[in-house]
Amino acid sequence: MKTLLLLICASIALSINTYAQKTGSFNETITFNGEQRTVSFYVPLNYSPDSTYKLMVGLHGAGDNSSNYRAAIHSTLKWETVIPNTIFVYPDGGSDQSRDFYAPAGDEQIINEAINKAKSLYSNIDNDEIILQGFSLGGRSALIFGLDNPETFKGLVLNTPAIQGIYDLENKLGLDYSINYKNSSKIPIAIVHGEDDFAYLEINQKLEKKIIKENGIVYRVQITNMPHTIPPSQIEVNFFNFINNPYRDGVDIQMVELDMPQRTCDNTLTTNLLIRNFGGITSGKINVRVIINGKVKEFTPDITLDPYKALTISLNDDDLVLLSGKNNIEVIAEPSTGTDLNVNNNSISGEIYMYVESISESLIMGFEGNEKYTEDWFNESEGNLLTWSVDSDVSKSGNNSMSTFNTVLLFTSQGLSEDLLSPYFDLTQLENKSVSFDYAFNYHKYTPPYFTQDVIFTDTLKVFISNDCGDTYDLLFEKSGAELATADEPIVNPLDITSAIFVPNNDEWGTINIDLSDYSFQSNSTLKFSLVSGQGGTMYLDNIRIGDASSSVEFVTEKTFSISPNPAKSEITINDTKPTAETKYTLTSLNGTVIDSFNIEGLKSINVNSLNSGVYFISKTIGNTKETHKFIKE
Known part of the structure; x- marks a missing residue:
């Protein structure tokens, strides 16, 4: 019996030892x-049980599996040749391969199980040398899991992490988990993505800034001509080197962000600068130079920066003078003493347009690129994947239009607004107080079995006017869905991007005209064309005409309240067709003096006996939206 037991124990020991010696590619269940x-698994072919090994945990992207991902990393990219003395483990995402490691709930714990499995097979793994890596949705999962468990990992290597839009970045998707940015100062994070990876280019730039603002230990590289993929090993090794040594011996002042508007009516520059120390030792005092059109203004704020510490500096100085028109801005930040490790990231540049006078002639914009005042049109985005852009494939006339697009097939974008801003114009000098434009639009409808009942996804077009350099806006027009569509029927059950895009024929265009005569006394007006995402629709704009006397289309206005009688002698009645609890009303004179403010619900009568004869305005405000109508007191 004793001999038999000894043989059994020897056999078990031999089995364990033989298994521990297993190298190359293999799978466990x-x-x-x-x-x-x-x-x-991938274990180095020269593995020795007498040596200590690092562990890399790799998370594959959607639609992939652990075996294929391992093959890509080792058969194609051969990471083992540039990341030596490392055991690689790749957990499979399971049967729901179209999602990441956070669906279903609790699925992310497979990461810990993979680590435990590796440790059970290879007892010589160094617990302080575990790196979590992921690609695409696997990179997103690695970011979330790593920031929730920074004590487990030496660092995170994120290959084009597939953050699902601005709401995902800002933790506004209402999920049971979130990106714990506060912990980014506890763990090095390397982000690498391609310049040609359109869907994730801008979101990864924003991800880096989010992490930097939390004093995160982050290093991001954007690779030219690379799509949604992983770079060659000779490039990838740099990110593992960063994880191993994030604190370089020196100071590296990095200009991260120059936050200023695209245009202003103020002749002095006001801006916020985001800077950080990307080096491994504390900086001395930092010098800041602001260069406007070649003119230099120097600042020496009383600040120093510890390694990876970030700071926002507000600059508002009367000497930062802007000229009328386009201004070229460059800001340089550098340590006042010593050497900077990388002078190439000390500066950041931008442009800002300053307007002193408004345009006093009619405007016509067909987006052909050669119209007068073309450079005075601007886009503003709330972070949607797609914003207004020139479309050379579709137009009402000429070669181009301006278009944008939304669908439930892309990132969640509900409520995000993409804004097209017109130049400033002087309505007092325009004979025709109006704006008109050609447009084409269609929306999406889904029916069972894709939803349990018919569901409409439609964007909303809103047109606003501002008369105070964009500080506040009055709503002029708002329509969506069938009321806005220029096609007879919506696009039904589009299951891919191509089928979701509406391409109008010549008969599927409409024209909208908006009367601006209520603002005829305004000399500094601008229009905002906002497409608010309802996650369904393609919108085209063409031939925007402001004050164009040749326009002869019947006017259409969108109003939510009316004033009667008008003119009035003693009393007016306000009829609000869309009252809300947040609605505020103001009565102002022609020169802008506020005479009264009040709330109403539906109908309200106001005694105007005490007012002098003349022109007055009633404004309805809801949040940042304002609608204004004039009346005449006899």
Whole structure:
């Protein structure tokens, strides 16, 4: 019996030792959340049980599996040649491969199970040398899991992490988990993505800034001509080197962001600068130079920066003078003493347009690129993937139009507004107080079995006017869905991007005219064309005409309240067709003096006996939206 037991023990020991010596690519199976999950391994061919090894945990993207991902990393990219003495483990995402490691709830714990499995097979893994890596949605999962468990990992290597739009970035999707940015100062994070990766280019730039603002230890590289993929090993190794040594010996002042508007009516520059120390030692005092059109203004704020500390500096100085028209801005930040490790990231540039006078002639914009005042049109975005852009494939006339697009097939964008801003114009000098434009629009409708009942997804077009350099806006027009559509029927059940895009024929265009005569006394007006996402629709704008006397189309205005009688002698009645609890009304004179303010619900009569004869205005305000109508007191 003793001999038999000794033989059995020897056999078990031999089996364990033989298994521990297993090298190259192989798969293991574990039971997790009631299903069999594959955990794929790559162990160096020269593995020795007498050596200590690092561990890299790799998370694949959507639609992939652990075996394929391991093959891409080792058969194609051969990471083992540039990341030596490392055991690689790849957990499989399970049967729901179209989602990431956070669906269903609790699925992310497969990451811990993969680590435990690796440790059970290879006891010589160094617990202080575990790196979490991920690609695409796997990169998103690695970011979330790593920031929730910074003590587990030496660092995070994120290959084009697929953050699902601005709401995902800002933790506004209402999920059971969130990106814990506060912990980004506890763990090095390397982000690498391609310049040609359109869907994730801008969101990864914003991700880096979010992390920097939390004093995060982050290093991002954007690779030219690279799409949604992983770079060659000779490039990728730099990010693992960063994880191993994030604190370089020196100071590296980095200009991260120059936050200023695209245009202003103020002749002095007001801006916020985001800077950080990307080096490994504390900086001395930092010098800041602001260069406006070649003129230099120097600042020496009394600040120093510890490694990876970031700071926002507000600059508002009367000497930062802007000229009328386009202004070129450059800001340079550098340590006042010593050497900077990388002078190439000390500066940041931008442009701002300053307007002193408004345009006093009619405007016609067909987006052909050669119209007068073309450079005075601007886009403003709330962070949607797609914003207004020139479309050379569709137009009412000429070659181009301006278009934008939304769909439920892309990132969640409900409520995000993409704004097209007109030049400033002087209505007192325009004979025809109006704006008209050609447009084409269609929206989306889904029916069972894709939804349990018919569901409409439609964007909303809003047109606003501002008379105070964009500080406040009055709503002029608002329509959506069938009321706005120029096609007879919506696009039904589009299942891919191509089928969701509306391309109008010649008969599927409409024209909208808006009367601006209520603002005929305003000398500094601008229009805002806002497409508010309802996650469904394609919108085209063409031939925007402001004050164009040749326009002869019947006027259409969108109003939510009316004033009667008008003119009035002693009393007016306000009829609000869309009252809300947040609605505020003001009565102002022609020169802008506020005479009275009040709330109403539906109908309200106001005694105007005490007012002198003349022109007055009633304004309805809801949040930042204002609608104004004039009346005449006899």
